Amino acid sequence: MAGRESPLLSPMISGDEAFHHSDNKERENRNGFESVLHLQDPRTENNPYLDLISTSFQERATFISHGNTARLAEDHGELNLAQICGTIASDEKLHETAYTKVVEKLFEVDPHYTVLAFANMMRKKITMPAHLIYDGRDDNLFEHFSAVARRLGVYTAKDYADILEFLVSRWKVGELAGLSGEGNKAQDFVCTLAPKIRQAR
Numbered sequence: 001m002a003g004r005e006s007p008l009l010s011p012m013i014s015g016d017e018a019f020h021h022s023d024n025k026e027r028e029n030r031n032g033f034e035s036v037l038h039l040q041d042p043r044t045e046n047n048p049y050l051d052l053i054s055t056s057f058q059e060r061a062t063f064i065s066h067g068n069t070a071r072l073a074e075d076h077g078e079l080n081l082a083q084i085c086g087t088i089a090s091d092e093k094l095h096e097t098a099y100t101k102v103v104e105k106l107f108e109v110d111p112h113y114t115v116l117a118f119a120n121m122m123r124k125k126i127t128m129p130a131h132l133i134y135d136g137r138d139d140n141l142f143e144h145f146s147a148v149a150r151r152l153g154v155y156t157a158k159d160y161a162d163i164l165e166f167l168v169s170r171w172k173v174g175e176l177a178g179l180s181g182e183g184n185k186a187q188d189f190v191c192t193l194a195p196k197i198r199q200a201r
Helices: 015-039 048-075 079-109 111-124 141-152 157-170 181-200
Strands: none
Touching (some): 111 181, 157 181
């Protein structure tokens, strides 16, 4: 446990102290497990359309961020780290390809509901699964991590806009026809969002 000496390393700990430490540790482990469960909520409402769209975005984001980290590591002579991050980026690219192909098919068979789901997900804003990560000390850990990532160019608002633009193009959202009024509004929203994000930077 952070900030506390392990009872196995302390010669002065009593039996009662060891019991309480064990109880606290069990509680910490349980809380940690619950935190991990919270990290798994991408706000997709158990909706497969939202989930597939969100995951498509996230997989491309992790492909980009790990690729950028690999390049930074190589520039600083950390070749092992560069290789590890490069391998992860390659895996994420495979995941991205799989998920985007599934969503592409959804656009073919159910364009109306899929474009509504796409707009819904983008209005919520895509958040990475680790946005609630907690180390037991820093309540704003992910914000601090994200600030470092932005400063180093690992993952930025430009990347977010680029991913959105990539998916709009990949899924040919701008070419959808025969949508309802609601569908047309969703189509317009996602097709014009990337430039707005860039202007707001």
